[in-house]
Amino acid sequence: MARAKSTGPVIKLVNISKEYGHDDTLMLALDGVDLTIEKGEFVAIMGPSGCGKTTLLNILGLLDSASDGDYELSGANVERLSSHRRAHIRSHEIGFVFQSFNLLPRMTIIDNVALPLTYTNMARYKQHKNASRLLKTFDLQEREYYMPTQLSGGQLQRVAIARALVNKPSIILADEPTGNLDSRASEIIMSELSDIHRRGNTIIMVTHNPDLTTYATRIIHMIDGKIARDTKHPEPVADPRKKRPLGKTSRKGASR
Amino acid sequence: MTVSAYIREGITSLRSTRVRTGLTTLGIIIGVLSITLVMSLGEGAKRTIANQITSLDKGIIIVKPGGVDQQAALSSYNPFSIASTSTLTERDLHSINDLKVTSAAAPLMFINGSVKFNNHTAKYAPIIATSPEFADLLKLKLASGQFVSNETNRDTVVLGHEAALDVLGNDQVRGQVIQVKGRPHTVIGVLDQTMAPINAIGVNLDRSAFINLDDGKSFNQGIAQISQLIMRASNPTTTSQTAAAIDGLLLKNHDGERDFSVIEGKDVAENTNAFYNIIVLITAAVAIVALVVGGIGIMNIMLVSVTERTREVGIRKALGASDRHIFGQFLIEALTMTVVGGIIGLLSAYIIAFFVATFFAFQPALTWEIVGIAMGLAVSVGVIFGLYPALKASRKDPIDALRQYE
Numbered sequence: 001m002a003r004a005k006s007t008g009p010v011i012k013l014v015n016i017s018k019e020y021g022h023d024d025t026l027m028l029a030l031d032g033v034d035l036t037i038e039k040g041e042f043v044a045i046m047g048p049s050g051c052g053k054t055t056l057l058n059i060l061g062l063l064d065s066a067s068d069g070d071y072e073l074s075g076a077n078v079e080r081l082s083s084h085r086r087a088h089i090r091s092h093e094i095g096f097v098f099q100s101f102n103l104l105p106r107m108t109i110i111d112n113v114a115l116p117l118t119y120t121n122m123a124r125y126k127q128h129k130n131a132s133r134l135l136k137t138f139d140l141q142e143r144e145y146y147m148p149t150q151l152s153g154g155q156l157q158r159v160a161i162a163r164a165l166v167n168k169p170s171i172i173l174a175d176e177p178t179g180n181l182d183s184r185a186s187e188i189i190m191s192e193l194s195d196i197h198r199r200g201n202t203i204i205m206v207t208h209n210p211d212l213t214t215y216a217t218r219i220i221h222m223i224d225g226k227i228a229r230d231t232k233h234p235e236p237v238a239d240p241r242k243k244r245p246l247g248k249t250s251r252k253g254a255s256r
Numbered sequence: 257m258t259v260s261a262y263i264r265e266g267i268t269s270l271r272s273t274r275v276r277t278g279l280t281t282l283g284i285i286i287g288v289l290s291i292t293l294v295m296s297l298g299e300g301a302k303r304t305i306a307n308q309i310t311s312l313d314k315g316i317i318i319v320k321p322g323g324v325d326q327q328a329a330l331s332s333y334n335p336f337s338i339a340s341t342s343t344l345t346e347r348d349l350h351s352i353n354d355l356k357v358t359s360a361a362a363p364l365m366f367i368n369g370s371v372k373f374n375n376h377t378a379k380y381a382p383i384i385a386t387s388p389e390f391a392d393l394l395k396l397k398l399a400s401g402q403f404v405s406n407e408t409n410r411d412t413v414v415l416g417h418e419a420a421l422d423v424l425g426n427d428q429v430r431g432q433v434i435q436v437k438g439r440p441h442t443v444i445g446v447l448d449q450t451m452a453p454i455n456a457i458g459v460n461l462d463r464s465a466f467i468n469l470d471d472g473k474s475f476n477q478g479i480a481q482i483s484q485l486i487m488r489a490s491n492p493t494t495t496s497q498t499a500a501a502i503d504g505l506l507l508k509n510h511d512g513e514r515d516f517s518v519i520e521g522k523d524v525a526e527n528t529n530a531f532y533n534i535i536v537l538i539t540a541a542v543a544i545v546a547l548v549v550g551g552i553g554i555m556n557i558m559l560v561s562v563t564e565r566t567r568e569v570g571i572r573k574a575l576g577a578s579d580r581h582i583f584g585q586f587l588i589e590a591l592t593m594t595v596v597g598g599i600i601g602l603l604s605a606y607i608i609a610f611f612v613a614t615f616f617a618f619q620p621a622l623t624w625e626i627v628g629i630a631m632g633l634a635v636s637v638g639v640i641f642g643l644y645p646a647l648k649a650s651r652k653d654p655i656d657a658l659r660q661y662e
Contacts, residue, residue, distance in 0.1 A: 091576020106272045119576040
């Protein structure tokens with residue numbers, strides 16, 4: 001995947017539709033969605049349950065394919081690729097952050113972070129070096145050889161974000177990243193995502209929580225499989241840290 | 257993803273369910289153990305017998321009564337043939353000796369009778385009436401005294417080592433008088449132990465009592481009931497031609513009736529090998545059933561594992577694993593169990609085989625072929641029974657898989 005095509009949009013969806021079921025049970029999860037996302041945007045997708053936002057995220061993440069329409073990722077059409085090729089793109093271009101963290105319980109924290117790299121033929125020591133470096137930026141270097149059960153929810157989600165970043169993806173897809181966290185941990189996770197965004201990453205986040213949209217530069221409201229409203233943030237938060245009740249110094253305490 | 261990475265992940269995953277993995281692997285261990293045990297003991301027994309037979313010398317030729325075909329020569333040997341009239345005669349013996357293409361032929365006449373001393377009867381002691389050449393032909397060594405010879409008295413006997421111990425209690429028994437078929441015989445010699453319970457002539461020489469052919473005839477109204485004729489080709493390189501010449505000669509003697517068979521020493525060994533191969537193959541086939549049952553256990557547990565780890569499959573796919581990666585991961589996990597089980601089974605089999613062998617007169621065979629077959633079967637079972645679960649895992653839809661237990 002040529003990642004150098006930074007001039008164009010990183011994501012371009014043209015008339016994307018997704019149907020489930022047949023005949024009488026036919027359901028349209030996405031109905032002709034057109035969407036262009038530029039590099040460096042922080043997009044929040046909102047909407048009621050069943051409006052198609054998770055389906056959209058799955059299509060963007062190449063976990064699902066659209067029934068109709070075209071999807072260009074970094075300038076290349078990826079909608080008609082083989083499953084093997086799609087997996088290759090997932091491992092190089094896309095980072096996932098899930099609501100339920102989705103760490104593998106049998107693996108240590110560092111192995112979990114390095115997991116996406118095992119599918120890229122990178123040498124094991126390099127995988128660990130990269131994972132370790134990322135965990136350090138999340139202040140988790142002392143937890144490298146802990147098991148996931150030994151960490152709190154907030155810490156687990158930070159590990160999951162580190163895992164999403166380890167393959168230096170073009171886009172980061174987050175599905176309700178704070179859905180399973182309390183408000184303090186949510187703040188920390190959001191400020192981490194905001195940090196990542198400010199470092200130039202493209203983030204697309206699905207959320208129910210309108211408060212979280214203050215971190216985003218663009219908010220998309222979906223209803224019934226269609227984009228109902230697409231607003232660039234009138235006044236993107238200059239420094240999301242201002243919203244944070246707890247200072248950076250007390251982050252460790254808060255996440256515990 | 258490298259193979260070592262797959263193996264490392266497989267081991268991590270298997271270690272997280274130790275008891276289950278252990279029990280599943282036990283099925284493979286038992287399967288490989290039984291196959292290896294059967295093959296190594298069978299091969300060991302075959303080798304020992306083959307060694308004993310071939311040690312007789314490849315130049316040896318045996319003529320037996322009855323027109324058995326050569327393939328069945330050994331298995332059709334009937335120890336009760338002494339009860340029937342032999343088709344071989346002294347005339348055959350003399351004409352073979354007159355042919356001068358072999359060493360002097362030794363006749364073998366089995367006498368139906370007991371070997372006794374002071375009312376103690378030797379167990380399983382065949383009485384063999386033969387000529388002095390017999391000892392040379394079978395390379396028999398004497399512990400003491402001499403073998404039957406033309407000069408010795410008719411009422412003399414030579415005892416096999418075990419027969420001497422059985423009937424007289426020790427092997428220094430020259431000069432003792434024992435009863436052979438009710439008639440007193442003086443012991444003139446005792447054979448060295450041959451340690452060859454099975455041999456080309458089908459008699460346990462260690463337990464036998466040997467008497468002169470004339471003596472034997474006197475038990476049978478002066479008629480020689482020759483059960484076997486043993487000789488050695490003068491030129492060992494042309495044993496087959498010599499055997500053919502004898503065959504032609506005897507056919508003429510018997511008016512064209514093929515009521516005898518001429519067997520070469522090497523045929524005896526080959527027939528025995530074929531016979532043992534069949535036994536080993538049949539037992540190994542039964543043992544393979546155990547391995548197949550073990551394989552079904554692997555498949556069963558892998559299917560459970562795939563179901564339990566559906567979410568893991570979803571996560572891995574989301575993070576960039578292709579169907580092939582998932583397939584490889586689960587297949588190698590199954591293979592890890594069978595290979596580890598195979599190695600443990602192989603080692604345990606040899607420990608048991610060497611222990612068992614201490615009770616028998618042979619060593620278990622330790623060959624690369626057996627190791628190869630056992631491990632090959634273990635790997636095949638891993639592939640065959642790991643294939644379906646791995647395929648099932650690799651085909652899981654990542655979205656459905658991620659939704660599990662959510």
